[in-house]
Amino acid sequence: MTEASGNLDAALQRLAKAIGSLEVSVERRLHADRSLNDLQDDLQRLGEDRSRMANDLDKVEARANRLETANKDVSRRLVSAMETIRNVLDAHGG
Template sequence: MNVDTSPVERAQRRFFGALDALEAAVRRHKENERSKEALEAELRTLGEDRSRLAQELDRSQARAVKLEAVVGDVSGRLDTAIGTIRGLLEQGAGRSRSGNTEPAG
């Protein structure tokens, strides 16, 4: 009886082949778990980044609203100041034409 072809030898080869396949499957499973954990960590990081960015956006939008109000207020004040200066210049020009250089009062 040839040792290489004995039923025990064939069974042993099949057993070791199955054991190798099992070890390879366990390695792949561990690699997949590590990949899964890495992806979960990345997903958590992305979620935290999204939350932080949303808060920054909210603060920026609130600041923009305040700045728009300030711009409107400053614009109104500038319009008033320009109107006052024009009025004074027109009064001064009118007095110069009439020969009256005395301030009105």
């Protein structure tokens, strides 16, 4: 083997090693890009879920307010009915 041939072989080995390193770097970058895209997709889904849950919470709060109002109304009517019954019983010696 001549010196030029040895130099060429060494250069080819360095080139092969550099290409291998580049391929590894490209694969790592592609994986990172896929991961970033996956995270962005997850973030978008979380945002949509948050919006849907906020909407559901608003509906539940509105229903809870209606139920609280109805509960107060029923309570007021029960107190009124009990007072009426008590007055009737008192009036009839009960």
